[in-house]
Amino acid sequence: MLDSLPSFFIQWAITSLSLWVASHVFKGLRFADTGSLVVAALLLGFANAVLRPLLFVLTLPLTVLTLGIFVLVLNALMLMLVSALVKGFQLSGFWTAFFASMFIGVLSFLLSMVLAGGDWSWQAPVPMPTPGTGQWL
Numbered sequence: 001m002l003d004s005l006p007s008f009f010i011q012w013a014i015t016s017l018s019l020w021v022a023s024h025v026f027k028g029l030r031f032a033d034t035g036s037l038v039v040a041a042l043l044l045g046f047a048n049a050v051l052r053p054l055l056f057v058l059t060l061p062l063t064v065l066t067l068g069i070f071v072l073v074l075n076a077l078m079l080m081l082v083s084a085l086v087k088g089f090q091l092s093g094f095w096t097a098f099f100a101s102m103f104i105g106v107l108s109f110l111l112s113m114v115l116a117g118g119d120w121s122w123q124a125p126v127p128m129p130t131p132g133t134g135q136w137l
Contacts, residue, residue, distance in 0.1 A: 028092025
């Protein structure tokens with residue numbers, strides 16, 4: 001459990017940084033202080049880890065019908081939920097949440113690649129059996 005703690009803090013910092021940059025890019029996204037920013041990043045990570053998969057499964061037919069576009073709406077709803085729960089986090093409306101969530105997602109991905117040292121490629125490694133044992137690693 002403690003092995004994953006540094007990666008948790010790195011991802012939390014990346015989310016906080018992404019939210020901070022988004023608050024400077026979008027006029028309708030504001031934080032009262034640094035504490036509300038940090039709490040919002042923590043709660044957004046929790047909502048994306050716990051609540052978003054459940055909502056994704058429940059709205060899967062709508063997501064398939066819209067060819068995946070509804071996932072963007074789910075991201076905006078997660079951001080709106082966090083803004084409703086965190087005092088000091090103000091979000092002006094759905095469209096601000098919609099575009100800000102796309103911006104935060106892309107920026108978090110790029111920062112994760114740079115800061116966390118992620119190795120991203122289009123080709124996933126194919127598992128191969130260990131020679132002579134027939135076992136897969």
